[in-house]
Amino acid sequence: MGVRAIGGNTAVMPWRPGGKARSLASPGMRTQHRRGEGRAHDVRRLRDMIRAAVQGGSYPGGQLPTEAELMAAHGASRATVREALSLLRAEGLIERTQGIGTHAVVRPADEKLVEAHGVIRPDQHSLLNRRTRPRLLDRSEIAAPALVADRLGVPAGTPCLRLEYVALHQEEPIWLATNYALFPEAARLRDSPFVTDWYALMAEAGVEFGQSEFIIGAEPADPLVAAVLGIAPGAPVLVTEQTIADAAGRPFDLAFVHIRADRFRFVSRGTRFPGREA
Amino acid sequence: MGVRAIGGNTAVMPWRPGGKARSLASPGMRTQHRRGEGRAHDVRRLRDMIRAAVQGGSYPGGQLPTEAELMAAHGASRATVREALSLLRAEGLIERTQGIGTHAVVRPADEKLVEAHGVIRPDQHSLLNRRTRPRLLDRSEIAAPALVADRLGVPAGTPCLRLEYVALHQEEPIWLATNYALFPEAARLRDSPFVTDWYALMAEAGVEFGQSEFIIGAEPADPLVAAVLGIAPGAPVLVTEQTIADAAGRPFDLAFVHIRADRFRFVSRGTRFPGREA
Incomplete structure (x- = not known):
């Protein structure tokens, strides 16, 4: 049949x-x-x-x-x-x-979600292994807006660093990220050269972290996001809200990342331990 | 500032x-x-x-x-x-x-990715905890098409069960899933009542599994997917390709799931063990 x-x-x-x-x-x-x-x-x-x-x-x-x-x-x-x-x-x-x-026309890069979290060293051929370079849109100190402050557990208006960039791979834009980082981490992220990717920047700036959380959704690209990423307005983008916390669990970075869905997918694996889930 | x-x-x-x-x-x-x-x-x-x-x-x-x-x-x-x-x-x-x-207008359900993998018991209030019901579109035996056979590691034409349904939550469609399951698991999935969700069906059918892999992307809804899900054509949908393997690592189910991005997001957490990733 x-x-x-x-x-x-x-x-x-x-x-x-x-x-x-x-x-x-x-x-x-x-x-x-x-x-x-x-x-x-x-x-x-x-x-x-x-x-x-x-x-x-x-x-x-x-x-x-x-x-x-x-x-x-x-x-x-x-x-x-x-x-x-x-x-x-x-x-x-x-x-x-x-x-x-x-x-x-092109294959999306299928990248392990754990590598995107930055919690394991990426595969040699991963896009996440220093294979992008940033086109910096903004790296300036601002007063934390209400939502950012709320998510990071600080009073609104607390100084933070807004670090915004387009990640390019072979000169092609793949994602657009806006990070809001608290001090003291922000000072290191502000003063270190940003050469390849976010986790490389963190490592080179000496910023340690303990946990990374993603909320993964999808949205239609608005005209500006579309223009920045080189896609048609309305094309789907993967959108992640990422919160990064230090080893003590204190969140110090909130990021909004808009990712071209035609160039990137997340690969996630779950293993079941029958004794454990009951 | x-x-x-x-x-x-x-x-x-x-x-x-x-x-x-x-x-x-x-x-x-x-x-x-x-x-x-x-x-x-x-x-x-x-x-x-x-x-x-x-x-x-x-x-x-x-x-x-x-x-x-x-x-x-x-x-x-x-x-x-x-x-x-x-x-x-x-x-x-x-x-x-x-x-x-x-x-x-409405908030998306933010569901833990590990629960979506079926590897931990979902939270009581999770959409994934028997809180959807399926509108069955198809549950019939077919010859495995080339891609399905390739992914599941069997010869093309091997009999499989195609189980396709729309997951409804409070009568509203949330996702559309097409599963291709191999025998012997397929026989149990074919003969068991499908009352709430996929993992409940697997559990009630006595189908054990060991691993679940997702490839998570986003696509524009084509007119048919849009009609089935009650969204506008072109609206973004999260698309997951899921492969489920038994405890021995043999894949027995491949699924394509189209999920309303306005109703559902994945939450994923990564914890870093600084000694481990080097």
Whole structure:
């Protein structure tokens, strides 16, 4: 039984752009869909799988299989394959060159979340291992705004260093970070050369830390963030709020980081110890 | 020195929608910007801080401070405050009611990544603690497509169970998940009642696992994903590719999960052991 088992082969595009949520299936409706919906689900699933293959580097040299090969490998109709590829082209993930075929535009860097936290030494080839350089937007002392003060547990107006930069990899912007750091750490971060990445800066400034917390979400890039990162306004960005605390648990840095979703993904691993979680 | 120190007070909107990346500052240009750019950066930074306060529940009852209070707390001009609020309204995060003020539309659930991995028992109030119910879209046996087979280390065409559902919380769709599970686990997952969430299903089906890996990214919702999740096409969704392995390290499930970014964020914590990372 192939992937297309629950769908049809109609060439109709069943999507309703701008539509509201619709109930796609009642609880008892397991393997039957209206023809158009089943077809649309097939396109979405195939798109997810091809995207995963492209982003994960499964296609040698970034060269995608032919339509016929994709049809065979996924048990899909030609129309389904074409629509899935068309979605990925619209997203900017792949490009088609007449006479040559379809290839990946670029792969995102898949970086271990623990390395992004700065709690382990990054792999040699990691983007997080001194392989970016900062384009500094601001490094100035300001009075901590209310939210920053609240998060860091100090009175509003406490002096802090705002350190804002764009992380460039091979001259391409990857993320935009705004850090708000308290003193005394701020003095070291202000006076040390900022040459590669944030953790290298911290290390070279002699700023030790004990814990890093991320809240990871996604947002549409507003026009300014889009311009800074070189993406289209409205394109999705990963947004992390990071709080860094010293070894005693005192938070001394709050950062907002806007990361190009087409260039970066987090990899996280959880191991289960059956005795432990009960 | 207030937040507005490096910006101006002009009422001009300096953004250029649809613009390409521009160099916003040379390395030596630390605290000076052209008036319009400094102002736009101020709006962006204030937006980030108000968003963090709204999403983090810092405003009691979700009621935002008045414009005057925000100006005072952030050392910002009225125009900057208004533009920041306007961005958050456009994003759908806050609403303004004439005569009443501005309030948060909804807060995302901030869920611990380790709970999302299923490796620790979730907090009592976590969305991940049997507080969703599935609207089943598909639970049928298919031949594993090439990508699935590759990721799970089996020959293409190996039978697998495709289990696809929308997770509802208080009747609202939060995520859309497509799981591809190998046998023998698939038989248990196929035959057990699916009542709340995936980990509850696994537990009730007697499916043990040892490890869970996420690749976390963000994408624009395509029209079908948008319709299923009740969001606008193009709105950002968090996308995770999850691989679940048994206690011996054999992967038996691959899942693609599309999560509403306006309803869900991941919280991750890293602790540093200075002796360990060298």
